[in-house]
Amino acid sequence: MPARAGEAVIETARDAVVGPVETLLLARIACEGGATRSDLVRDAGVLLQHKMAPAQVRTTIDNAVAALLAAGLAGETRGRFAATPLGTQAAGRFLQTTVCPANWDQVRDIALVAKALGLGAEPHSRKTALARPEGLRTAILQRTYGLKGKKNIPDAKLRAQLALVALERAFGNKIKAGFSKGSGLPSKAARTLAGQLAASPRDFPTDAKLIAQLAADAVGAAQVDCDVVRLAILRRMITQFLDVSSPVRQAPAARSPKSDAPADLINSAANDTKPEKGPPPRPGLEQFSSAVRHAAQKSAQGWPAKAFISHVWETIRIENEIWALSEIEFKSMLVEANRRGAVSLVTADLKNRDLRQDIERSATPDRNTVWHYVRIED
Numbered sequence: 001m002p003a004r005a006g007e008a009v010i011e012t013a014r015d016a017v018v019g020p021v022e023t024l025l026l027a028r029i030a031c032e033g034g035a036t037r038s039d040l041v042r043d044a045g046v047l048l049q050h051k052m053a054p055a056q057v058r059t060t061i062d063n064a065v066a067a068l069l070a071a072g073l074a075g076e077t078r079g080r081f082a083a084t085p086l087g088t089q090a091a092g093r094f095l096q097t098t099v100c101p102a103n104w105d106q107v108r109d110i111a112l113v114a115k116a117l118g119l120g121a122e123p124h125s126r127k128t129a130l131a132r133p134e135g136l137r138t139a140i141l142q143r144t145y146g147l148k149g150k151k152n153i154p155d156a157k158l159r160a161q162l163a164l165v166a167l168e169r170a171f172g173n174k175i176k177a178g179f180s181k182g183s184g185l186p187s188k189a190a191r192t193l194a195g196q197l198a199a200s201p202r203d204f205p206t207d208a209k210l211i212a213q214l215a216a217d218a219v220g221a222a223q224v225d226c227d228v229v230r231l232a233i234l235r236r237m238i239t240q241f242l243d244v245s246s247p248v249r250q251a252p253a254a255r256s257p258k259s260d261a262p263a264d265l266i267n268s269a270a271n272d273t274k275p276e277k278g279p280p281p282r283p284g285l286e287q288f289s290s291a292v293r294h295a296a297q298k299s300a301q302g303w304p305a306k307a308f309i310s311h312v313w314e315t316i317r318i319e320n321e322i323w324a325l326s327e328i329e330f331k332s333m334l335v336e337a338n339r340r341g342a343v344s345l346v347t348a349d350l351k352n353r354d355l356r357q358d359i360e361r362s363a364t365p366d367r368n369t370v371w372h373y374v375r376i377e378d
Helices: 005-015 020-029 037-043 054-070 085-095 104-116 124-131 133-145 155-170 187-197 207-219 226-245 285-299 309-319 327-339 353-362
Strands: 074-077 080-083 306-308 344-346 364-366 369-371 373-375
Touching: 020 037, 020 054, 020 080, 020 085, 020 104, 020 226, 037 054, 054 074, 054 080, 080 085, 085 104, 104 124, 104 226, 124 133, 133 155, 133 207, 133 226, 155 187, 155 207, 155 327, 187 207, 187 327, 207 226, 285 306, 285 309, 285 327, 285 373, 306 309, 306 353, 309 327, 309 353, 309 373, 327 344, 327 364, 327 369
Parallel strands: none
Antiparallel strands: 074 080, 306 373, 344 373, 364 369
16 A cells, blocks of 8 residues: 555654744745745745635735744845744755755755655655656656656556556455566556546546646646646645644635645545545455356357357446446456456457457457457356
């Protein structure tokens, strides 16, 4: 089960030298050149707007700045605030870096995002990858689904890993998918299967579009644009900070439509086994295979007896509607069950034109083979 990013950000509340808002402002003030009050409202205010009305944002920032000055963490010269040596050290501890980034863009897009994703202690090269769309999306998906690998994972490999997650979810996380490295479903089938992880399951034309959408879904971003995704990540982190620092949560004057979402920085992964409300029950391997064999017996023909996969699917879809399986999930589960010896699949004679429609609808790719029938074993 993947670790929750929310657990990482809860711990960061202990780093706050004064409070969550004060610490955020200190990270901005510690940048080269410091910051004016309008800089703070513009740069840090956008991270608070989902929790506060505009007037409340300004008041909160004014109070936080006063607290930093009183604590000796910042000083003011002609309307510009700069971090004191003590403040610079505190900002470094918060950002988990020995040298504070020179500008706010680096603080926001790299240091703060890394902290939010639980990557604050990672090497600098790992964190700087977050500035690139591919690196950011890969880190989000690795964190969400517990995927392993380096920071620069090819889209094809990431898609294959996501397809395995979707297959395990289809089995109710009661099995560990057995595709070996470099094998498994063809790219299109794997992409379609991985597409079942999306908030709105669908087919994606490319691996890049699939990965972008799943990353946006994971952090609750309304768009796949990286700036929108980063903002969603940082706002969730700020929500965690504020919730941890305030035992009695007060209703903000203004809140976004999605502010009632869980406070976890990253949404629950599709392969998370923690029970949730309302998920469809999914069959384990034995239950699924038994249902497939039972369905195949109803339409089996010939000798040895065998049933078209498309006919078996129609029976499973109707008789086991409660499973809420999609056709791609069913076919992928069927392939896995065949690999484990729980069912037996066979190919069709492609020369038989009378059965062309059933053959085409039953086609189930598996590496270099395409299956068409479920065989009824004696």
